[in-house]
Amino acid sequence: MTLGLIDQAKNSLTNTSWKKLDGYLRETQLLGSIHNALYWDQNTSMPSCAASWRGEQLSFLAKCLHTRQSSTEFENLIKEAREESHLEALKNGIDINNKTRNLDLLELELRRQKKLDSKLVVHLATAQTEGYALWKEAKENNDFKRFAPALKKLIDLRQEQANQLDESRSCWETLAQPFEPDLTIKRLNELFIPLRTRLPELIAKAKAVSSKNLLKWDLDQSSQQKLCELLLNQWGRNKEITSLARSPHPFSITLGPQDFRLTTRVVEGQPFSCFLATAHEWGHSLYEQGLPLQNHQWFAWPLGQATSMGVHESQSLFWENRVARSKAFSDRFWTYFSNEGAPLNSGLDLWKSMNPLLPGLNRVEADELSYGLHILIRTDLEIALLQEGLDVWDLPTEWNKRYKELLGVTPENDSEGCLQDVHWSEGSFGYFPSYLLGHLISAQLSEAMIFSLRKEGVKGEDPIGECIREGNEIKLLEWLRNEVHHYGRQVNAEQLVEKVTGRCLSCNPFLNYLENKLKMLTSS
């Protein structure tokens, strides 16, 4: 009895460091999620002239966050929690793998933050706000030179950041780590090189059959909104934890353990843009909703977070391309579209309209065949800008040259060209490959999903399609939740793929999927 009580006392004592660290992380996460709330507001409600004060708010939060994430207090809390959990493991033989992984990841981030000068953090936050504003102006006025100096400044600051971080990686690799932990340029080349030849070949094949007979039509805003609501309702949206809004660029963001937001936009003349963006962002949101937040328990901890942006994209692309753009989905959904006035007579009509397979200038509106090439171009260019001495002023020329070579199209102006994406204006370098990695991961995970569904007795050539045809997408979601989402950052992206599929990540499943889809579209 007496011993038991002493043990209990010791336990509650030894549990103190962990709880203290938890409290500290929680406050950091409060600040981080406030940052996200301001970002959401900025893009959905804020009037335009408010940008400058909002920039100050965000810089101030960035400064506070950096202080917390690099403080001696934080360092000591991690150290004490580590000692405590070791002791616990020794005494009680408890499995502390999760705890250790959490602490490792925290320490990694702490080391990074400590190396950064806080002045640089504030400069970067300010340069990002300025860069975004100038990019918007430049894009609206098709005037690259307005944006070029800001881009140069952002590159300089990011190079300085990589310098301060002083990792055994190249500049671009260092900057890519927050998006894609452990990624190297070497590995990226291994994965992407086959695509450089195979994608143009597939595009050439597609051209021969591509939908010349596509009708030009549109849907009004309220119809598009209705279809999006219908989609999310059928996909099990819980309104008590999700909010929808409009923004110039669709995005998905998490503001709290029970607070998931997504946006979409209506693009004139493109009746599927809003619908597919909704499917895409909902996929992102489902991943976040499926993370091991466990009633806040890991919300503030690394294990409660997404493991990489590539995995994130794999989830959004799954719902956009494998589900919403599938023949089975079109067969089920085309009547809703025609009820809203779309000139469609069958599921086949809708399916063909949603899969035009025509290379264009715009990444966001690109089809599945050409999307990868848009990414290869951006990846090459940002590596060149950051570590191969490409001059900012040569960017438009280089951009147009590569589009001609790889996609056979040339932008009429820079707004359609190198000014089209927001990423560089916010100083995000190293993000683009995640989009293409997402395609690869989605395809490879889908193969494993098909395998599982067959084992569970789902019949047919295409078990994913069968589930969709029956309106049973919840089955697909359950698989993703059980096999993919719950890991959080326990494993990195490639480890995750290996765990789930039993194989290393490769581009073959993606290429097989594309070839198959092309064949189906050709023959139908």
Added chain:
Amino acid sequence: MTLGLIDQAKNSLTNTSWKKLDGYLRETQLLGSIHNALYWDQNTSMPSCAASWRGEQLSFLAKCLHTRQSSTEFENLIKEAREESHLEALKNGIDINNKTRNLDLLELELRRQKKLDSKLVVHLATAQTEGYALWKEAKENNDFKRFAPALKKLIDLRQEQANQLDESRSCWETLAQPFEPDLTIKRLNELFIPLRTRLPELIAKAKAVSSKNLLKWDLDQSSQQKLCELLLNQWGRNKEITSLARSPHPFSITLGPQDFRLTTRVVEGQPFSCFLATAHEWGHSLYEQGLPLQNHQWFAWPLGQATSMGVHESQSLFWENRVARSKAFSDRFWTYFSNEGAPLNSGLDLWKSMNPLLPGLNRVEADELSYGLHILIRTDLEIALLQEGLDVWDLPTEWNKRYKELLGVTPENDSEGCLQDVHWSEGSFGYFPSYLLGHLISAQLSEAMIFSLRKEGVKGEDPIGECIREGNEIKLLEWLRNEVHHYGRQVNAEQLVEKVTGRCLSCNPFLNYLENKLKMLTSS
């Protein structure tokens, strides 16, 4: 030359303390405005289950704000800035009245914040979030007892707060200071006592003629929204600095020096509710827009802030009652309403519909005659709860008794009765009288405005009406900007009224205005 340089150096040196304080206040204001942004989001976009995490974010910010507002660093900065500006005044003979007033107000607030225990600040923030959630539940389920314990807790905490503040004022007066600086219960009685007899007399008169023949009709949401947009466009809304949204309770809030937000709501069966709420909240926003922010200069300083909630209400009530509910406005606007399907044949029809003069149970939807009585009841009750020993559990009975006595109506349930307002659920005590003070101030300021307009040559019995009839509301706004808004907190509410009107605040202009309006409605 040499002397000049030395002087310059001294000046920039002596200007250092002021600048440091400015920097400090700016960061405090960044935090404060972040708090406002979260509040806006909470009421316009946030999904319901996110409330608990949002509560933690707000408590965290409240703690940070309190730390900043009570720190020794802040205290020293104020002291140094004061010494510096005295020196400046002595040397250069500059008028430093504004600087001194700013420093006095900062010091007052610092003294208050320093007296407060930070634990109490966090407890209060948490109790406010909880209280709000429980009040919502209680109101929806018409179940006062669900809310009563939370209300009791909020009262206890507020009493504790008043204790800690330890001012030479009663508990209720202490809590009313942030809303109405320098207000006393004695002065409030002087101002309000005549209303206790005069308002019921006017209501009795009105009953004899009140619009029995009012048609029951409604407008659909999109029509209501269209009319609100039209109103704000005609009143000169600048979309680059203002945003509109919907929320369960209409409000107006400022998120930055160029960031003004307002909300409205659509109430079924009440076709003017949305429209008049828009006019009301726009009046609040115009006051904030007219404060001496001067390109951020005073935004973080007391002089850049509203002087009292009573003055704030006077501005919202001016635009709602003196303008939107005027005969002249109806004459100009009725066709827009009938174009949207309202069954109206003249301006007179619209005017009568917007001024029903029927005492009811609901404060927010009350007419101008009975509004004051709603406030008197609340003011009496909160004084009784806070410092006269009224038991929380007796609140429903007391509420209903007073409604019967003063307004001759009895709520069918507590949702229509003592649960109708949000204020107490958030622990706001001392706010309600500001609404009625606003009526008084608006009426007295309007008399001064009429006098000025006549001097400027605007003809007719009712120069305000003349301007409205011509669609020249901008002239009224200019007067308010020049005579009222720009003072910020240079003067308190009563001083402001005396400055602008040359007389002490009294209830006579308000009563005269009501009598006159009643006469017009009776005779038309």
